[in-house]
Amino acid sequence: MQSVFARVNRPAVAAGDSGDAGLVVAARDGDELAYARLLERHKEVAFRAAYLVCGSRAEAEDATQEACLKAWLALDRFRAGEPFRPWLVRIAINEARNRRRSAGRRAGLELRLATTRGDARVGASAQADALVGHERERLLAAIAALREEDQLVVAARYFLGLGEAETASALGLRRGTVKSRLSRALERLRRQLDQEGGA
Amino acid sequence: MSADLERQLSALGATLDVPTARDIAATLVLPPRRARGRVRTGRRTLTAVFAAVLLIAGTAFAVPASRHAILRVVGLRGAVIERVTTLAPATQSRLRLGMRIPINSARHAAAFTALLPPHTEAAYIAYDVPDGALSLIVGRLVLTEYRAASTPLFMKLIDPRTRARQLRVQGDPGVYLSGEVREVFIGAGGLRIEPVRLTGNVLLWQHGPLTLRIEGARTLQQALALARELH
Numbered sequence: 001m002q003s004v005f006a007r008v009n010r011p012a013v014a015a016g017d018s019g020d021a022g023l024v025v026a027a028r029d030g031d032e033l034a035y036a037r038l039l040e041r042h043k044e045v046a047f048r049a050a051y052l053v054c055g056s057r058a059e060a061e062d063a064t065q066e067a068c069l070k071a072w073l074a075l076d077r078f079r080a081g082e083p084f085r086p087w088l089v090r091i092a093i094n095e096a097r098n099r100r101r102s103a104g105r106r107a108g109l110e111l112r113l114a115t116t117r118g119d120a121r122v123g124a125s126a127q128a129d130a131l132v133g134h135e136r137e138r139l140l141a142a143i144a145a146l147r148e149e150d151q152l153v154v155a156a157r158y159f160l161g162l163g164e165a166e167t168a169s170a171l172g173l174r175r176g177t178v179k180s181r182l183s184r185a186l187e188r189l190r191r192q193l194d195q196e197g198g199a
Numbered sequence: 200m201s202a203d204l205e206r207q208l209s210a211l212g213a214t215l216d217v218p219t220a221r222d223i224a225a226t227l228v229l230p231p232r233r234a235r236g237r238v239r240t241g242r243r244t245l246t247a248v249f250a251a252v253l254l255i256a257g258t259a260f261a262v263p264a265s266r267h268a269i270l271r272v273v274g275l276r277g278a279v280i281e282r283v284t285t286l287a288p289a290t291q292s293r294l295r296l297g298m299r300i301p302i303n304s305a306r307h308a309a310a311f312t313a314l315l316p317p318h319t320e321a322a323y324i325a326y327d328v329p330d331g332a333l334s335l336i337v338g339r340l341v342l343t344e345y346r347a348a349s350t351p352l353f354m355k356l357i358d359p360r361t362r363a364r365q366l367r368v369q370g371d372p373g374v375y376l377s378g379e380v381r382e383v384f385i386g387a388g389g390l391r392i393e394p395v396r397l398t399g400n401v402l403l404w405q406h407g408p409l410t411l412r413i414e415g416a417r418t419l420q421q422a423l424a425l426a427r428e429l430h
Binding site: 052112136159189 | 204205207208209210211212214215216217218220303304306307312
């Protein structure tokens with residue numbers, strides 16, 4: 001028996017190009033192809049979320065795979081009309097946190113700058129690039145000083161590209177809580193950066 | 200200022216070190232939708248164990264000692280059991296479990312998501328069956344997992360004195376063989392009689408598409424204890 005995802009490029013019959021809602025309905029009825037299409041759309045963001053939490057590629061892959069499996073098994077409990085993406089991200093984050101806890105590592109996101117990307121702006125001087133790189137390091141350090149609950153809101157909004165409602169769903173929070181937590185986190189970041197700038 | 204900071208954060212997100220995942224979905228094998236009910240609570244697990252014990256006590260079947268009888272174990276797809284009049288002499292040799300792999304990669308080493316116990320001494324993967332066979336060393340026991348194909352991949356030969364008990368393992372159909380057992384591998388390379396792999400008994404059961412086998416258990420309880428720990 002081959003993995004269902006080996007067949008993902010077959011033309012979908014029932015699912016077609018329908019949105020997530022249609023695919024979820026089909027997947028809930030046991031349509032593996034529809035589920036494969038859902039994962040094709042959203043597995044990257046789920047992996048990215050897991051990686052930011054546990055900081056290990058292997059663990060993030062495991063966490064994402066477990067999340068995909070758990071989501072499949074729990075489709076019956078998924079509320080119709082809700083967006084699928086933040087739900088999958090939420091499961092992936094929980095899986096990644098469990099793995100981090102099992103490994104005895106401290107809470108907090110594992111954020112690192114890529115060494116080869118990011119400063120490749122055409123026409124920018126080496127000095128400006130170095131400055132930008134330095135600012136990024138400062139910003140990263142300021143985020144690292146936040147509490148994990150604030151880090152997660154920042155990460156969901158700016159590093160995963162989730163909207164406010166999706167962030168609320170992915171983190172299991174009310175929308176108002178996301179707003180207030182994000183506002184608080186931004187204020188703390190701003191203060192910290194100002195203090196460093198003035199030092 | 201706020202908009203500036205938000206722009207900086209978005210830009211930062213684009214420069215974070217996040218590797219590209221391998222194709223996670225390619226090795227994900229979904230259990231049938233019926234398996235949804237296997238999200239277990241402690242109470243359910245307890246009930247399943249209790250039911251298994253009742254089943255063992257009440258319906259353990261004594262297989263008729265007819266010659267060369269194929270035992271039908273309802274629901275067990277990856278192996279077949281045949282009772283023969285005499286078994287070939289046992290030989291001792293190294294276990295052929297395949298290639299040793301890191302334990303932390305065991306869950307996804309084969310083309311299915313394997314069930315793992317909390318503690319494992321060593322893990323091996325063999326690719327002489329479709330989708331691979333994962334073997335784990337747990338104390339003195341060997342746990343093997345593979346995906347059942349349309350035809351059984353292994354045949355267990357037992358002699359007339361070997362007991363075969365049909366039972367449920369965590370609600371799944373299985374059989375416990377206690378006594379003399381030989382294994383015949385039915386693969387692309389033809390039949391191959393395995394040497395006696397371990398002294399001990401064999402628990403075989405079917406969990407969704409997976410066939411699982413525990414060898415080397417001194418008692419059924421020991422084998423069931425390991426089966427209960429798998430997740």
